[in-house]
Structures are given as C-alpha cells and as structure tokens.
Amino acid sequence: MFEVMMYDGGIYRSEELFEMIEDVGGAVLQKNRSSQMLSVTMAVPEGDRKAIEALCKDIGGEVKSVPLAGTEIAVVGPTLGRHHMPHPICDIAENLRRRGSITVVMGLARGRGKKTAQINLEERKIIGEYDAAVFMLGNFKNCVEAKTELFREIDTPLVLVCGPVPEGIDDAYDAIVSGVGRKMERMRTTPERAKLDEIADAVEKILLEKRRILEEDPLFVHPAEVKQLLEDYEPVNMCLRPGPIVMHLDGLRVKIGYEEHRRHVEDMKVYGRRLGDICAISPSKINDSSMLIRIKTRSEVEHDDRKAGR
C-alpha cells in the first residue's frame, strides 16, 4: 500500500530524494519550488517510509503529514462576485491546500439571490467529479435553508459552510461548519483560523469515511501506480498546464484531450492488464481537454472478467 507524505525543506541534495522515490517505486504527486525552498508531496510504499524519512532528515528537510494529499476538492460559492470572493472561499481553499489537497474554486452561474438561485445539471456533474465539495453560503438562516436545492443532489461528499445553523436540511450535506458567513477580509484571527481548521477537519473526516468504504472493496491498482504509467506518455509529459495529472481517491484527472488520447491511454498496460479494462475512462464535464480515469475495484474487474469469459 502507498503512503502519502510531504518533504518540506531546501533544494540542496533534493536530487537524492527524487532518486530514492524512484528506486522504491514511489511517485511524486506534486512539486513546488520557491527560490531555494522545495516542497514535494509523494506517494511511497508503506515499507519504505522510514528510509525516506531518514533521507529527508539527512538532507536538512522535514517530513510533514498531509492527510488530504491525493485528493481534489472543489470549494463552491454561489457566484464568483466580490460578495463571495476572495474571502472566505479562497481562505478555505488555501487551508485545504496546506493539508495536501489540490483545490478548485468555483462559482455557480446563477447562484445568487434567494428565490432565483439555481444550479444546472452540468454544474452538478462538474462538482460531482471531485473527491469532495465544500459549499459556502451566507449569513441568513432563511436564505441558507432556501438554497438547499443548490447542493442537495450533488454526487460527492459535501461540507456545508455557513453563518447560522440551518434547520431541517440535515439530509442535504455530510458535514456542516457554522459560524463562517460573508467576510470582507482575510480570516487571520485565532478564532477564524480555528474555524478554517474545523472545516479542513470536517473534509478530512468525510474523506476518511470514503477511503474506508473504498478499502472494503479495494481498487485494482493504486492511483499512484497509474500516475507513474501516465507520466511516461509524451503528451502528458509535455503538457504545460499546472498539475497535468491530479490524483483522486478512486482515480485520476489527466489534463489531455479525451477524444485524441483515449485509445492510447486505454491500451496502456498495468500488471499485464489494459487500462481500458480496469478503469472507466470518460471525458471531464468541464471541457474536452481533460479526461477522468476511475479505477475499478477488484470485484468490478472480476465481474467484468467473468462476463467476458476471461
């Protein structure tokens, strides 16, 4: 099993770390370099964790726990207007990134107002592509309750963040954090930072539950193994978009065109199996320039094999 952790330290001797990750069969999930400082989020086999930790210490860095690494989370606001952005939505996203997650900030096209707020099917499907969603609403209890339809049928675990505690909508979300309404400035005071941590804890908790469900019927391969495979594919390697491969709990988002590359990706081999047989590959609802790879569970692959007479 792979374990995800983060190296935080200097650039000096970092080549040794990358070599070791490669030697143990691990994968670099994310690499951020700022001047002489470097942070590397990596997935390494469980048994090699100690050796990696020792090397990180030896080269002068430290290993941090990143409980949300390998996940992609959407932070959604009613609109992208200045009433909702950048605070507190961007503050929430930033705090989730500190815990290792990749975050996406989204605003709905027609999410403003109380009676006129709405979400369309396309937006629901886009939010459903992420591992979890954080939905941010405002200060009035009545408005929060009236806007329940915006997030009721979203097919991903959802954390509702709002000012007052709404009543009678408990079935519409997986977790709720109240006490955060519309903000005009950065959340930097101690109680505000505590609220941001509370939100990240809530996200962590619902993702832990999702992981637990996945472990009951494990994936055929770990997403990090598919990532390694895809990294050698030239269009991915040459892709200039930030984070061309983003890991999800049950698969990956790959930022290359679906129509153009689907066949090649399906024919890639992992453990002697075609990727197309052990994964469900589909275009992203955002646009055609990315594809989603959902790795099938072992029982799904067995079922498919039986059906195909393999």
Added chain:
Amino acid sequence: MEVNVISEDEYGNESYSELFSKIMADINKQSHIERATLVLKPTVPLFIFSVKLRAEPSSKTVGDVANVRGEGSDAHLTITDERYAPSILEQLWKKFGREAVDQQTRFDLDVIGASESDVKALLVASDEESINDMIGAIWRTMPEGIKNRRTFIDGRVITVVATEEMMEPHMLEEGMRVHEAEGA
C-alpha cells in the same frame, strides 16, 4: 459611524453590522457617514439601507481641499485632504500638463506658470459623483442577488430599498418611513 441594524435574523444582525462597517472603511466612506440604519428582512426578501451623511454632498474645488498660494508666476499647493490627492494631480496634469506640475513631497506641489485663482477653481469632485460613490458603496454591502433597487436622496440622507423580484408598494412605503426617520 453609528450602525443600527433592525433584523429578524439573530446571526445576520450581528454579522451585518460588522460587515457594513468593514466595507465602508475598506472603500474609504466610513468618515462620510454619521449614522446608518439597516433593515434586514431576508424572508421577504427586503433590505433597506439608509445612511445619514456628515455633510451634504457638494462639489469640491482644489481651493476646498488644498492651501494654494501664488509664488511669482507659479502656484504652490499643500494638499490638506489626502482623499482628493489623486484627483488633484489628475486635474492639474490635464489642465497644465505633466511638465508643469512638480510634486516635491506627498502633499506639496508646484505648478509652473499657473495663477493661484486658476488652480483654486479646478473641480476635483462633483456632488453627483459623491452621491454615486455612496450609492455604489451601499450596493456593495447588500446581498448580491437583491437586484431590484430604488433610491431616495434628500439632503444628507440616502436610502436604498432593495428586493429580489417585484418591488411592491408596501416595500417602498417602508423604505420611505426609514428614510424620513433618518431626518430626510
């Protein structure tokens, strides 16, 4: 600035008072406002924001916001109200050209070849502009979706009544009552 919030929502009441003050401070309008009354009825929805300004909005010339004195064939200015500094520079550049304006410090400028009376008479803010700025500031504090708005202006009092869909007569009547209570 005194903010009086009348609301049916306990959480919204507290947070809106803080939010209003912060937004006004952020866009530099807090010092213009003597008192504000915010009526929040999200269930309707109806929002009435009424502000009483410290002074009736009026046109401002350079002479109102800076000390100007003639020095031979030139004029020397010392800006006394910093809020108008960008506008003063803009107007001086427009009228006399950039080469003629020599900014020695943040607040001290020499205008080469300009008479004291010409510089004093330059308009740096019109009353209409001040009112529009204040209305824009009030809109910014209101919830985003409350788009149907009506504005009352009388002397120092500006009141904005806003709802989401149809503006009904009783809403306007309530808005007018708040407007009059503010001293309009």
